[in-house]
Each structure stands twice: as C-alpha cells, then as structure tokens.
Amino acid sequence: MAQFRETPYGVFNYLVDLSDGSETDVAGGFSEVSGLNAEVTVAEYRAGNQKTNYVTKVPAIHKSGDITLKRGVIGAENLYNWLDQVRSGDITAKRNVVVKLMSENHAESVVQWKLVNAMPIKWTGPTLTAKGGSDVAIEELVLAVEHITQE
Template identity: 30%
Template sequence: MTPPTIDTDQRYTFVLEVVGRTLGNFASVQGLEATVQVFEYREGGNNDLVHRLPGAVSYPNLVLSGGMMTPALSSWFRETRLGATRQEVTLTLSADGQVVRRWSFADAFPVRWVGPTFDAGSGRVGAEVVEIAHGGLTELPT
C-alpha cells in the first residue's frame, strides 16, 4: 500500500478547539500517535513459541507550535489550574480552507504554554507553543 502524497503547494494549518472555542491556528503538531504495550507469555513446555498479547494503550502529549493562540487558550489554562474538569479537544487539519482530517482528544487539559519570543534586533516575533495531556484520541469523519 502506497502512502498518500501531500501537495506541498497547498497551505496546511491545524486548528485547535475546545468546547466550541477556537484556541489557535498552528503550523506544526507532534504527538498524533498511540502505542500498545505488548506482553510476552511463554507457554509452559513449549520453548519455540512466545504469545504476544496486547496491553494498555498510551498516548504522548499533544504539542502544537508555529502559531498564535487566542485569549480562549489562556482562559482554558486558567480554568484548568482552578480545578475545572478536563475537556474534549478537537484538532482539525485543513488545506487551503478545506478540512482534510479531524481528531478528538478525550479528557484533555493544557500542561505547558510557551509564549512568543521577541528579538528586538530582528523585529521577528516567534510563535507560541502549547502542550496538552489527554486520555486518548479518536479520528473523526471529515
């Protein structure tokens, strides 16, 4: 099976939303993965066979960068620190305004925010970074 190709002439962006609020637009995302723990079980008396059984699934934190957040992100960050419940987060990948793929992240909450960096000598403003812990991901229909 050949993996799909990506048209590099299109402008891709990730949009992060929580409870109907847009948190920001980003150019880069890390952490779209799931890992299944594997348990090995050796059958007694049979040294040629090892049963490999699936265990728990783990998910790394979602890290979004290359963008600027909206004030809704700082509100969500503050609400979480004050004891608000975890929320479902939706991440949408768009190409030139058309939805390509969507994911939902259960029980999500922000764990790190890095504000924009400033370099007075160059006049450039760096993009913000947000890291989100979650309890699992599901791909949504587009």
C-alpha cells in the first residue's frame, strides 16, 4: 500500500520484479523505468432531443502505455530470452511485473505499480561507437502492458 508523507520520494531508489527471480539481482537492475501511465478514453454522446448544445462524455475503454526498461549490458540473457519466448508464440510468456519505489534506506517499498500481463514487444541493443569515451552500453526492453495498478 502506498505510504503518504508531505515530502516527495526520490526517483532513484526502486526495484523491478520481472517475476523471474532477478528482483534484487544485478540481472534485474535497471537504470531507468519510463512510461508508467494509464488513460481512460471517452465516448461522446448527444441525444437528438437534448436541450443543451454540447455532448456528454462517457468513460469508455481504459488502456496503459508501453513501459520502457533500460539497463547496462552485463551479459545477462534474461530479457532477450523473454522476448524470444514471446516470439516463439509461448502463451505463458505474459508476466505480472512489479515496479517498487523504495524508501531512502531501502528498507521498504512505499509505492508499487503492478504491470498486469506484461510482455516484451521490443528489445534494442546498445549503440556502439569507436569514438571511445566513458558511455555505458545500454540495452532497452519495451513491455506491452494490459493494465497498471498502484498499491
């Protein structure tokens, strides 16, 4: 359950549970999680005999956006293997992924977002360049999500 306080929490303490046992492992450590959003579409309706000259907006389908996870390339194959599972048509590949915002001392989660029936739809490898420098090789996984809940 989300914990209320007057000062906002920082964005830099979080865990991602891919439901593959890598939550606190380096293989599950991500440098960025983006795209957490939910949207309710509306249907516009107006009866022909309605006296007001505007439409009524009725809640319709709700949807969740795609979630992007980024991490440094460490040679772990769990993300690519999950994508490969989806590509091969495995209907059990959907998972419930949980993103946990942690307290400053990492002792407890203060807000959790559950990504219901998430599955990878895009994997992007790092951009490689011979210029040198201190950039980290980053891989990216985009998840399609059916529903997001906040706990």
